Amino acid sequence: MEFRKMGSSPVYKLEEDGHDYESGYASGSSSNAELPEIYFTKPHLAFLNRQFQNLEPQEILQWCLTSLPGLYQETAFGFTGLTSLDMLSKMKTPRPQTVDLLFFDTLHHFPETHDLINRIRDRYPLVNIHIYKPAGADSEEEFARQHGERLWETNDELYDWLAKVEPAQRAYKELKVGAVLTGRRRSQGGQRGDIPVIEIDEAGLVKVNPFANWSFKQVNEYIKANDVPYNELLDRGYKSVGDWHSTKPVEEGEDERAGRWQGQQKTECGIHNPRSKFAQFLKEQEMKKQSAALHQALESEEEAKITS
Template sequence: MLDTVDPAAGQAVLADAITSRFAGKIALVSSFGTESAILLHMVAQIDKATPVIFLETGKLFPETLAYRDALIARLGLTGVRNIRPSPAQLTTWDPEGTLWERDTELCCAIRKTNPLDEALEGFTAWITGRKRVQGGGRANLQLVEPGADGRITVNPLAFWNDDELDAYFVTHNLPRHPLQAQGYTSIGCATCTLRPLPGQDKRSGRWAGQKKTECGIHTARLAATAWEI
């Protein structure tokens, strides 16, 4: 298992995954959140037509949707797919749109996990923006990991720290998510995202007050290191 990796190694793994190892069979899953522009920019430099899966849950901040549109135009991305929840599942389980108040696990399953599972059909691998510095279950991330479903997960930014992330924004003059200026550091659905309190970690505003740190799209899929650089 790798413990330290040069940040450039993640970019090399990403390029190899898109152009060679999983050519035509890999997609980037992006929330268009506070740090998403980095991977989106990297992917655009490799192949602007790379499929980008965006989960439009129906509960996102308007600022996130505007940021998505701005980044697509800025980076020239042509493969963005806006994936929405199943109307049948919404009608059955969340007809009033208030399920998030009662059962966040089921809400996330309907609005994120299930739609993503369908969107990833046919892909051999997918790319995420997860990082070790985010802590919790992400503290031991590797650059490449196999999932329980047989699909490979590529985490190009796994070993990047906050300074390296910030430097990439500056170097490439990338726009920040508009809510970042208001104190938001990790952004999901508007219904379940708060600004973190001083001294708290970046993701503490997600499902604040609950014993929940992941929506489910990154759980029950990962096993161990698949291939290394």
């Protein structure tokens, strides 16, 4: 099995074909050779995850800064992402600013979330925030005109693709993203219950979950102890904040993400789902489109025969 990120972006490969590749930079035959690919063997990933189990998030973040080119942080400005941002801002690094942030604005976020972004810019003036929106839309109203009202109810897979997955893939390509930091934790439950600290997706993107071992209590305590700005909704019973239409406060004792997509059989928005799932979805959508066009053409041909 081989994971490859194409183009001029950093390339990561997970080799399982029997070759004994070392993780790290492959040797080049010339000092002027093109930047070599980076290899991660399956045993080395397992080794890293065993080591990371015993490290604090700050230590994992430091490893990321020195080991992963093309590193960005994906965030919706939840407690964990804000904790990561604050930790990175306090690290002594040769770069003049912290890791750039990626925020995927679905156009359906709470006003409180956008207010928080402004406060983050004030608190961390050196951080760059790259905001990606659905293609061709700059507002919730524009999105509805293009794709119909309440698309998340009529076709949630299409909504995920348009509002989150496609903007993410566009960002990876345009910014030459090779690795991302996420705020996922095992204590959040659902599909996150057994995530490793470091993983590689189907396209070769390295995903690091520095806080995989932390609980909500730990990130909450860090936020309060370090006076980190946070979303006001978290003081109103919310523990995980996403789109306004799919986020509710949670009850005492409920899972942290119980307020997301209530009544639906899903725990992820799509960004962290396998990309092949959405490739298959797009294929099915295209087949439906072609089928509808063929049906319409046949109906028009039949009507022409009747009227002639």
